[in-house]
Amino acid sequence: MTAELLGTAAKMGLWLVALLSVVPIMVWVERRGSALIQDRRGPNRVGPLGLFQALADAAKFLFKEDIVPAAADRPLYLLAPVLALVPALTTFVVIPFGPDVEVGGRTVRLIVANADTGVLLLLALASLGVYSLVMAGYSSNNKYSLLGSVRASAQMISYELALTLSVVAVLVPVGSLRLDDVVRAQQGGLLDWHVFPQAIGFLVFVVAAFAETNRLPFDLPEAESELVGGYHTEYSSMKFALFFMGEYMSMTTLSALGATLYLGGWHLPGIPFPDHWLGAALTGFGILMAKVAAFMLFFVWVRWSFPRFRFDQLMRLGWKVLLPLALLNLVLVAALTVGGWL
Amino acid sequence: METAVFALFAALALVSALVVVLHRNPVYSVMSLVVTLVSLAVLFVLLGAPFLAALQVLVYAGAILVLFLFVLMLLNVERDEGAAGGRWGQRVGALAGALLFGGLLAVLAWGGQVARALPAPGPGDVGLVALARELFTTYLLPFEIVGLLLLAAVIAATVLARKPGEEGR
Numbered sequence: 467m468t469a470e471l472l473g474t475a476a477k478m479g480l481w482l483v484a485l486l487s488v489v490p491i492m493v494w495v496e497r498r499g500s501a502l503i504q505d506r507r508g509p510n511r512v513g514p515l516g517l518f519q520a521l522a523d524a525a526k527f528l529f530k531e532d533i534v535p536a537a538a539d540r541p542l543y544l545l546a547p548v549l550a551l552v553p554a555l556t557t558f559v560v561i562p563f564g565p566d567v568e569v570g571g572r573t574v575r576l577i578v579a580n581a582d583t584g585v586l587l588l589l590a591l592a593s594l595g596v597y598s599l600v601m602a603g604y605s606s607n608n609k610y611s612l613l614g615s616v617r618a619s620a621q622m623i624s625y626e627l628a629l630t631l632s633v634v635a636v637l638v639p640v641g642s643l644r645l646d647d648v649v650r651a652q653q654g655g656l657l658d659w660h661v662f663p664q665a666i667g668f669l670v671f672v673v674a675a676f677a678e679t680n681r682l683p684f685d686l687p688e689a690e691s692e693l694v695g696g697y698h699t700e701y702s703s704m705k706f707a708l709f710f711m712g713e714y715m716s717m718t719t720l721s722a723l724g725a726t727l728y729l730g731g732w733h734l735p736g737i738p739f740p741d742h743w744l745g746a747a748l749t750g751f752g753i754l755m756a757k758v759a760a761f762m763l764f765f766v767w768v769r770w771s772f773p774r775f776r777f778d779q780l781m782r783l784g785w786k787v788l789l790p791l792a793l794l795n796l797v798l799v800a801a802l803t804v805g806g807w808l
Numbered sequence: 809m810e811t812a813v814f815a816l817f818a819a820l821a822l823v824s825a826l827v828v829v830l831h832r833n834p835v836y837s838v839m840s841l842v843v844t845l846v847s848l849a850v851l852f853v854l855l856g857a858p859f860l861a862a863l864q865v866l867v868y869a870g871a872i873l874v875l876f877l878f879v880l881m882l883l884n885v886e887r888d889e890g891a892a893g894g895r896w897g898q899r900v901g902a903l904a905g906a907l908l909f910g911g912l913l914a915v916l917a918w919g920g921q922v923a924r925a926l927p928a929p930g931p932g933d934v935g936l937v938a939l940a941r942e943l944f945t946t947y948l949l950p951f952e953i954v955g956l957l958l959l960a961a962v963i964a965a966t967v968l969a970r971k972p973g974e975e976g977r
Contacts, residue, residue, distance in 0.1 A: 600874070
């Protein structure tokens, strides 16, 4: 019992360290990446290559004045940034990150919670993320914030459908909700990765992931050129930083989900995993993180390459393009599975 | 351990449900309803039905209540608008609620004498596969009818929301 608890704590610790260190790394990647794309230099003064810029930013956030607007709905206003971290810090529990290893004579599964409901649990927890945005906008008592929240709620609901349907299509041939089994189904070779038979589903998943994490070209809830800062207009100091961290962590989790569903998860063809060897755990985690990093770079690349959608365009894309595509993909995959080709 | 978790979340569900009814600000009511639903989901897990729990959070807390909030914010409902239907409506509603609650209590108290108890579900009866099999064999017709009913409701709402003369658009 105690050993089990310790093991779970260790696994969660590994994830937490990864998730929390993603934020400063991504701040650097985003700022230097945008500079590269826009033919600028970017922040290059603090530390080698400007690597410590994120630390300077963090210190700045800590020392900024923390303002609560007089007209704000205080309890909700204070709760919203905290809630922004809840889905970000809980959804990783169902993502597997390595083969079984043996520690001190017992087999340990490299997944925090191998629940039967698996990916459903992840989707359920992630679907609660919208409350933070809605609460923030409503409680700020500011028309720009409110508009941002109204947009966020409509956008998240619309794209959640397409996202969930594309995930369901992956689960059909696997026949299980556990992400563990999803990874196992992709271990044959490169062509067993779900991204190949389910290219349509992968496309829908990636586009919907951009909308679910409020990243450009779908960052309408903040849309700084029209809504000042959208739902977080009135937030300053660490409270703003929490929204910021929540966004990057949600990107990480969705990237990990995408890598697990479509790109073979912690597994890479050609790299052997001697069973029950502790180093395999780190190798698996490293491979998963490399795939996550590829996703994250893509997020950054797209952000600085595309203009923002208009809200009606966003809704049209979600309901009239992505949803039918996701349904088509689901029907195709189901037919192929019944026919025995998948 | 299990008892403690049950007590905690049962109490949370009750308290947040009371807040839903009693709070003057509708936004707080919806937020409390989220807490109620999530607490009930935890109780489902304790009852051995994690699939239902996940669906409860995903569908109700994660989608339907977001739509509630969306409408509240879009219409900008000020606090304490008063109940719909005025004083009479409130009284009729209270009476109906009391009758329903009384009926439930009566079933709890004397249910054993008038109705036969269902067999307790085994561990395989609440899983995803068992649920899906029941839904698509035994209960296929009711399931499809409910789907049709929802579709009809959506179409009706769309028709009602349209102003006359807007058909061409």
